[in-house]
Amino acid sequence: xxxxxxxxxxxxxxxxxxxxxxxxxxRLPMLMVASYFFYxxxxxxxxxxxxxxxxxxxxxxxxxxxxxxxxDGHKKLWLGLGIGANLLCLGVFKYSNFMVSTVDxxxxxxxxxxxxxxxxxxxxxxxxxxxFEFIHYLFEIYRGNKPIDSFVLFALFAAFFPTQIAGxxxxxxxxxxxxxxxxxxxxxxxxxxxxxxxxxxxxKLLLADNLAVLVQMGLSDPTxxxxxxxxxxxxAFAFQIYFDFSGYTDIARGSAMLFGYHIPINFxxxxxxxxxxxxxxxxxxxxxxxxxxxxxxxxxxxxxxxWMTHRNLFLTMALGGLWHGASWNFVVWGVFHGLxxxxxxxxxxxxxxxxxxxxxxxSKVWNVxxxxxxxxxxxxxxVFFRMQNIGWAFGMVKKMVTMHPIYSPVEAHHxxxxxxxxxxxxxxxxIMVAALLLQNFPVSAMNENGxxxxxxxPLKAAFCSFLILAMVTFLPDSAKPFIYFQF
Amino acid sequence: MNFxxxxxxxxxxxxxxxxxxxLVAVDLTVVYINPLRYLNDSAYIGLNQNPVVSKLPEFxxxxxxxxxxxxxxxxxxxxxxxxxxxxxxxxxxxxxWYYRNRIQEYNRSEYLQKSLSRALGQSVEIANLGVVGSMMxxxxxxxxxxxxxGKTPKLVICAVAPRDFMDNCRAEVEQTPTYxxxxxxxxINDILESQSGSGNATNNASKNLPQKxxxxxxxxxxxxxxxxxxxxxxxxxxxxxxxxMTATATGRPMSLYxxxxxxxxxxxxxxxxxxxxxxxxxxxxxxxxxxxGVLTNSKPKYLHGPNVLSDxxxxxxxxxxxxxxxxxNQQMRYLEKLLALAQTKQIPLLLVNMPITDENISLLPKERxxxxxxxxxxxxxxxxxxxxxxxxxxxxxxxDFEDSCHxxxxxxxxxxxxxxxxxxxxxxxxxxxxxxxxxxxxR
Numbered sequence: 069x070x071x072x073x074x075x076x077x078x079x080x081x082x083x084x085x086x087x088x089x090x091x092x093x094x095r096l097p098m099l100m101v102a103s104y105f106f107y108x109x110x111x112x113x114x115x116x117x118x119x120x121x122x123x124x125x126x127x128x129x130x131x132x133x134x135x136x137x138x139x140d141g142h143k144k145l146w147l148g149l150g151i152g153a154n155l156l157c158l159g160v161f162k163y164s165n166f167m168v169s170t171v172d173x174x175x176x177x178x179x180x181x182x183x184x185x186x187x188x189x190x191x192x193x194x195x196x197x198x199x200f201e202f203i204h205y206l207f208e209i210y211r212g213n214k215p216i217d218s219f220v221l222f223a224l225f226a227a228f229f230p231t232q233i234a235g236x237x238x239x240x241x242x243x244x245x246x247x248x249x250x251x252x253x254x255x256x257x258x259x260x261x262x263x264x265x266x267x268x269x270x271x272k273l274l275l276a277d278n279l280a281v282l283v284q285m286g287l288s289d290p291t292x293x294x295x296x297x298x299x300x301x302x303x304a305f306a307f308q309i310y311f312d313f314s315g316y317t318d319i320a321r322g323s324a325m326l327f328g329y330h331i332p333i334n335f336x337x338x339x340x341x342x343x344x345x346x347x348x349x350x351x352x353x354x355x356x357x358x359x360x361x362x363x364x365x366x367x368x369x370x371x372x373x374x375w376m377t378h379r380n381l382f383l384t385m386a387l388g389g390l391w392h393g394a395s396w397n398f399v400v401w402g403v404f405h406g407l408x409x410x411x412x413x414x415x416x417x418x419x420x421x422x423x424x425x426x427x428x429x430x431s432k433v434w435n436v437x438x439x440x441x442x443x444x445x446x447x448x449x450x451v452f453f454r455m456q457n458i459g460w461a462f463g464m465v466k467k468m469v470t471m472h473p474i475y476s477p478v479e480a481h482h483x484x485x486x487x488x489x490x491x492x493x494x495x496x497x498x499i500m501v502a503a504l505l506l507q508n509f510p511v512s513a514m515n516e517n518g519x520x521x522x523x524x525x526p527l528k529a530a531f532c533s534f535l536i537l538a539m540v541t542f543l544p545d546s547a548k549p550f551i552y553f554q555f
Numbered sequence: 556m557n558f559x560x561x562x563x564x565x566x567x568x569x570x571x572x573x574x575x576x577x578l579v580a581v582d583l584t585v586v587y588i589n590p591l592r593y594l595n596d597s598a599y600i601g602l603n604q605n606p607v608v609s610k611l612p613e614f615x616x617x618x619x620x621x622x623x624x625x626x627x628x629x630x631x632x633x634x635x636x637x638x639x640x641x642x643x644x645x646x647x648x649x650x651x652w653y654y655r656n657r658i659q660e661y662n663r664s665e666y667l668q669k670s671l672s673r674a675l676g677q678s679v680e681i682a683n684l685g686v687v688g689s690m691m692x693x694x695x696x697x698x699x700x701x702x703x704x705g706k707t708p709k710l711v712i713c714a715v716a717p718r719d720f721m722d723n724c725r726a727e728v729e730q731t732p733t734y735x736x737x738x739x740x741x742x743i744n745d746i747l748e749s750q751s752g753s754g755n756a757t758n759n760a761s762k763n764l765p766q767k768x769x770x771x772x773x774x775x776x777x778x779x780x781x782x783x784x785x786x787x788x789x790x791x792x793x794x795x796x797x798x799x800m801t802a803t804a805t806g807r808p809m810s811l812y813x814x815x816x817x818x819x820x821x822x823x824x825x826x827x828x829x830x831x832x833x834x835x836x837x838x839x840x841x842x843x844x845x846x847x848g849v850l851t852n853s854k855p856k857y858l859h860g861p862n863v864l865s866d867x868x869x870x871x872x873x874x875x876x877x878x879x880x881x882x883x884n885q886q887m888r889y890l891e892k893l894l895a896l897a898q899t900k901q902i903p904l905l906l907v908n909m910p911i912t913d914e915n916i917s918l919l920p921k922e923r924x925x926x927x928x929x930x931x932x933x934x935x936x937x938x939x940x941x942x943x944x945x946x947x948x949x950x951x952x953x954x955d956f957e958d959s960c961h962x963x964x965x966x967x968x969x970x971x972x973x974x975x976x977x978x979x980x981x982x983x984x985x986x987x988x989x990x991x992x993x994x995x996x997x998r
Contacts, residue, residue, distance in 0.1 A: 074776035258571045266574075529573030536574070537581065540787055541794050 069109045071319045072272055079106065083229075084326045088253050096247060097220050099228070099327065106229040107193070114192040118227060121157060125150070125202040126222045129215040132206060143210060150206040158199045164189050166394030194233040196391055198226050200358055205240050207362060213241060221247050230323035234316055236334040236354035243329075251328040259525070261325030263532050268318025270535040274542065276312035279304045287454055290464040294475045298468050302447040305454050310338065313352070339446070342438040344408040347446060359388050378413070382406040392453070397461060401452040408445055578784075585786045591796060608686055608736040610662045611697060615704045615737075621682040622988060623671075624701060625664060626694040626893075627714030630909040630960060632658055632685040634967030638666035641964050649957070650856035659687050667971045671988075674979045679988060682708075686733055691719045691886040693733035695893040700737050702900055709987045710978070711897055713890075714907045716960060717919060717927055720886040722874050728885070735791065859957055864914055866958045871918050878923070887930060894938035903987045904940040905978070906931060910951040910970060915959040941981055945973050 069075045083102045087095050108115045128150040135143040159167075164187055172185040205225075209215050216222040225243050286293060286301030293301070317334040324331045334353050341347035348356045360369075364384040370377040382403070389402015419429060428434055448465055455461040467473070566572050584590070625631055636658050640647035642665060647653070664683045672678045684697050694713060701708075728734065781788030890906075897904040908931055916924055928944065935942035945951075955966035962970055978984045 075772060078772075078776070255565060255569050255571070259569050262571045262574065525568050525570050525573050528570045529577055532570065532574045533577040533581070536578065537786070541790050541797070543790070 069106060071316065071323075072269055075109070080323055080326070087327055092250055096224055100220055100224045103224065103227040103229040103232060107227060107232060110193050111190070117157075117161070117192050117195075118198065119223075121154070121198070121202065122223050122226050123219070124153065125205060125226075126216070126219055128153075129205060129209050129222075132209050133215045136210060136212060147206055147210045151203055154199050154202050154206075158195060161189055161192055161195055163390075163394045197235045197237055198232070200237050200355075200391075201226055201240070203362060204237070204358060208240065216240065216244055228324070228329075230320040230329075231331060234313070234320075235352075236317060236320070236332055237358050238331070238354075242332075246329050254328070257325055257328050261322040263528060264318045264322030264325060266322075266532045266535050268315045268320075268322060270539055271311040271315030271318065273539050274535075276308050276315060278542075279308035279311070283308050283454070287464075290455075290460060290467075292476060294473050294477075295467045295471045296474060297476065298464055299447070302451055302468065305450050306339070306443075306447050309450065309453075310335070339443050340439055341442050341446075342435060343412050343442055344405060344445060345412055347442060348405075348409075355388070355391075359384050363387055374417075378410045381409045381413075385409065395456055397452050397456050397458055400458060400461070401449055404449050404452060408449075578786075582785050585789060591789075591792055608732045610660055611684065611686070611700075611733065611736055614662060614682060614684065615700050615706075619680075619682065620706055621680040621708060623679060623681045623710045623712065624698070624706070624708040625681065625683045625685060625712045625714065626697050627685045627712075627907075627909070628689050628716070628719055629658070629685065629687040630716055630911075630962075631664075631683065631712075631714040632661055632687065633957065634962040634964075634970060635664040635667070635683055635685070636661050637962075637964040638967040638971060639663065641968075642666050642669070646857055647964070648855050648857055649859045652855070661685075664971075666968070667974065670971060670975045671978065674975050675985070675989060677989060685714070688722075688725065689719070689733050690722060690725050690728075690731065690889075691715065691893075692728045692889040693731055694719070695889040695896075696733060696737055698893055699896060702896065702902075708902060709990065710984055711902055711904045712907060712974075713893060713904060714909050715890070715931070716909045716911055717916075717924070718870075718874055718960070720890075720927070721878060721883050723877070723879060723882075724869075724873050859963065862953055862956055862958060864912070864953070864959045866960070867914060867918070870915060870959060875918050887934075890931075891934055891938075894934055894940050897940065898938045903984050904935075904938075905981075905984060906935045906940050906942045907974070908942070908944040908946070909960075910946045910949075910962065910966070911960040912951075912953045912956050914953060941977075941984060943974075943977050945970055949973055 069079060079102075083099070086098055086102075090098055104115060104119070107118060128146070132143065132146045132150060135146050168185050168187050172183055175185075176182045205215075216225065221244065224247065225238065225240055228238070228243075231238060282304045283301060286297065287305070290298055290301070314335040321331045321333070332354060336350040336353065338347055338351035341350050364380055367380040367383060368376055369380060372380075383406075385406030386399060386402045389398045389400070389405070392398040392401070419425075448468065451465050451468070452458070452461050455464065637647055639645075639661075648657075662683050664681045668679060668681045671681075684701070686693060686697070689697075694715070698711065698713075725731065777787075786793075894904060894906075908928065919927075932942045934940075949969060951962070951966055951969070955962060955969070957963050978988070
């Protein structure tokens, strides 16, 4: 059941209605059952994975807590086993196809004989997200936090349907506190939640799905286009993935708000980041903070030598890349960001030590320039993220960086995207995206700093009504799934 | 402040409530003011939307009860307009404006009506419900809705051609303009009985049961939403308006389909020999085809040049190819349903295989063409209808057509004269049309 599907538009109000009319003690169990129903609506068999994993982690948390509180010297072992079991599950379902095909390719390379090994394991939706929540839970208990007593509460933490498939990755102390708070029906929940859902849907249906047409056209055969066109496609994908994922997050946050739950933000205008480190503080915030808290800090963080810090950064980002998908292009994307972070650290250190061009680096010009440079570096990263064929990705990046050739190799002195017989969708998409992009930034800004909340209700309602009418008018025949659902 | 004052104040500050109020206001505007109504004569209404089919609800909801109904595609509309124009001394036109504002909306067949009345010795009223680009399923739906609305024709002419059964450019059965415009008289049963996605063989085959159920839920949702929220039901008209306006402003085609049509026309243009182009230019001062798909009010075009079969590439690459057996069989079933309905209601039916050019026929494999004709004849026989193929008894040359399938004025006269002769000659049809005051079911 996609967030943008008609089924969800039936499911959500039904669950919200049921939630608020039921007695308080039945609300959380009902929400848990609804969450499992939501999960089972994709492939019912995967309930046989998420429910036992939830039960196992809940019990493991209790055992670990006992060991921690008794300080019996086995707490590291229990933590290791718990994390190992979760990673094993993730590995089997997410990476077995990848690992087998990689071994197959290596053997083929070495022996010149194709062993023909292949497996076909279907990836359960949301496994990367709830596995990370389980690992976080075990880590926090290891660090001395109390486990969740009730299985229903723990199951709801892991399966809460608004965040179940693609996050944001929740933190259990915060979520547990919200679950334990007795809620009274407030119209303000709807006044905050409904606009978020509408804005999220508009981001997905009006922006991301329309940009997808342009991206698909360009990146299906990048050899046919000149460098400026490839940059255009890279920009288009940068905004497609941003609107797709942040749209999903908005719908998730808005849906949770209808039950009185506050889910943390996941994006904070990432494309105005001044460097790659800043970008990771603004992009997929729940993942980057998870990566910081769990692999990076336990690896030593930035406490050791410079080279150890670089190693930790590199490994963390490479793992982050691999988390996004079982494919080498995601590893390359992670490695690219790891290298960018290292280069940025070195650059900052060099600048501080040499004090060179101190005034320039403090100026507004450098501020703007650094945003432009960071955005373009991120766009190069997105090429690796989007294109599974690494050879094509490197070829495309080479063309983009060298700006050669300017025009399409197929049609000299012309940009293919400007061909007069292309359907009107291309200029329309460009115009619409430009217009909506311009207004999306102020809206995002207002959303984050509260200005949007302070606007008069009729103004906000007019904006929401406009988005609803635009969405209904340009409703696509079939809904495209969210990009992050594959992770 | 009393309780209600507080409540009103709270509601006044609610985004959710304000949004609902605004959406209701928009809906009331759509229903009671209908802004698009004021744009009927403008260039901004999509080709595939209401102007093409607006005559259908108008006819179905009217008190008109004609003696004869004609269902079919543009193949029965174009010659009707050409012949009626010639008969009424109206200077017919061959430009986009005329096509949009006269041919598409035309619902009469005066020449046929006059000829038939003269031949039978009594007046006969005819309603021409031909719809541009419609498929066999649309013909059936129109006939079904007309009968359900209480129309009691004494004869139905169902005019078909191979395109009506195998056009790959057409949408799914439930997505055609005809279906959409008659949707307000569609029932939930229609949706439940429909074969979702059966217009596309590949898609249909790959859909499993949960997907089909989800699709049904979506369609039922669409149906319910358009009942509750009128804007939802007419959103296609507004989308077409915006798209056409953008297309006009940017000088681009409105859709990929129209872009392909433009390309095909360019391609066809390239293959014309020089002499032909010059001849065309001499006859046709308004040669600018850049506006295909963009509904510009171009200069009137009173002359039609030599038939260069400009639609042949389109038929070859898209309409007939690749052949979709699922679509074909589905559309044949709709013909069968139409024949069965006529038989049940005891309404005599004349199935006409419309004349098209040999060049168009040659695009179909010989076996498929023969099989198609045989199926028409067999089905007509099985359901007690009359089948005629005018091309068998009269010679229709390529020069008798405006393109590969639309007859021009001369061929139109020939066709209607032949039709009158066939009807008069056929005792059952003749008797049915001449019966007066007889109730349907008594025949």
